[in-house]
Amino acid sequence: MEIRQHLNVYGRVQGVGFRYRAKRMADALELTGTVRNMEDGSVELEVQGDDRLIEEYIDRLCHSSYIFVSRIERCDREP
Numbered sequence: 554m555e556i557r558q559h560l561n562v563y564g565r566v567q568g569v570g571f572r573y574r575a576k577r578m579a580d581a582l583e584l585t586g587t588v589r590n591m592e593d594g595s596v597e598l599e600v601q602g603d604d605r606l607i608e609e610y611i612d613r614l615c616h617s618s619y620i621f622v623s624r625i626e627r628c629d630r631e632p
Contacts, residue, residue: 554603554604555601555602555603555604555632556601556602556603556604556607556629556632557586557599557600557601557629557630557631557632558599558600558601558607558627558628558629558630559597559598559599559627559628559629559630560597560598560599560600560611560625560626560627561591561595561596561597561598561625561626562595562596562597562598562614562622562624562625563594563595563622563623563624563625563626564620564621564622564623564624565619565620565621566594566595566596566620566621566622567590567594567595567596569619569620570619570620571588571596571614571617571620572588572589572590572596574614574617574620575588575596575598575614576588578610578613578614579600579610582602582606582609582610583602583606584600584601584602584603584606584607584610585600585601585602586598586599586600586601587599599630601632611625
């Protein structure tokens with residue numbers, strides 16, 4: 554099922570290639586969206602695509618080298 558989610562990712566996610574990895578992983582899974590650094594050190598994402606692929610995407614991001622995700626705040630958006 555196609556969904557869209559807003560994510561705020563906290564932890565060591567700036568200065569470690571997070572946005573680059575997020576884009577490459579999204580492209581590989583054929584997901585669309587945006588990613589940007591926030592002033593508080595978190596990263597904000599909007600991601601849209603198949604719900605199962607979004608779950609896989611988030612899992613991959615959380616287990617990337619040099620990245621430490623302490624928490625993710627998620628909310629659904631209208632696709």
